[in-house]
Amino acid sequence: MNPRDWLCLGDFNEVVDNTEKVDGSLKIASQILPFRSAIEACSLGDLGYKGSKYTWCNDREGVGFIKERLDRALATEGWCVQYPDVEVEVMSARSLDHKPLCVRLLQGHSHTHRGFKFEASWNIDDESSEVIKDKWEKDVAGPYPLAITQRKLERCARALTAWNWAKYEDIGKRISSLTQKLEILQRDQQEGDEEGIRILQEELNNLLEMEEIRWRQRAKRNCFQGGIETRNSYMRE
Incomplete structure (x- = not known):
């Protein structure tokens, strides 16, 4: 400081x-x-x-x-x-x-909260926008605009982290559970089950898309970090 x-x-x-x-x-x-x-x-x-x-x-x-x-x-x-x-x-x-x-x-x-990183996969879930909107629109007291903005950003970061933990921390288990439910429902499908199957398919596809985006984002991040480390190593040599 x-x-x-x-x-x-x-x-x-x-x-x-x-x-x-x-x-x-x-x-x-x-x-x-x-x-x-x-x-x-x-x-x-x-x-x-x-x-x-x-x-x-x-x-x-x-x-x-x-x-x-x-x-x-x-x-x-x-x-x-x-x-x-x-x-x-x-x-x-x-x-x-x-x-x-x-x-x-x-x-x-x-x-x-310097370690906070916005996950691109959250854009698929409309609920993430509501989490941000709820925290951003709440009044924040302070004498300086920059400090107020900083405080709002940190509130959003904490809220998104908590929301992601509660909803998507076990995304792999949720994908596995939904896959099993869908297999059972399709195997024993009866008349009138079409809507339930459609809802399960939609939820499962959203989770799979989120997981794919998340891994792509992390792969780019690791590649970028690896490039920096390689460059630094080359410059030291």
């Missing part, structure tokens, strides 16, 4: 605008602008929050009551790209007048 990519959190003792303040006198521009300028100068973005918006309260009653959002988590765009799936939770204040913040890296470093 670039040393300039960093996270900064805690009590900044200032709001960025008057929407972060309840009761008490309104802040004038000269009070707010220095803090906003500092955030901009450091190229930081607000990571948002989960839970209560206001992190500080003066614990007074009546007209003297004030609460404000003084605590926050700020980060650079590079940090958000490295850790796209992050959650900032505002915890309960047990003794102090400030509520503590808890920053959770929900999926750790973004390099976790």
Whole structure:
């Protein structure tokens, strides 16, 4: 990670605008602008929050009551790209007048999913498009467009991996099972079995096509990797 990519959190003792303040006198521009300028100068973005918006309260009653959002988590765009799936939770204040913040890296470093590869065979199954659409269209909070896109891509990758595992991990066993069912049904075929046979044939053919595409894709990948290794070996010699 670039040393300039960093996270900064805690009590900044200032709001960025008057929407972060309840009761008490309104802040004038000269009070707010220095803090906003500092955030901009450091190229930081607000990571948002989960839970209560206001992190500080003066614990007074009546007209003297004030609460404000003084605590926050700020980060650079590079940090958000490295850790796209992050959650900032505002915890309960047990003794102090400030509520503590808890920053959770929900999926750790973004390099976790560098090994993900989209399987061309998934294009045959319309359900894969629905998996992608469901994850992509869900709102993602974040101060930077690139980090938001990264987070959506990682969500899609995890969802597709889980979907593929649940539906196609044992594709060889499913092909064998459907083949046996089809053989039995065709062997003992009676009037009215045509539709059931057609459905089994269609499902079996789709699985066989997916398996063929999957092996072709892996063969190309291995050939490409082998070519790189051969070239590197030749250059070393």
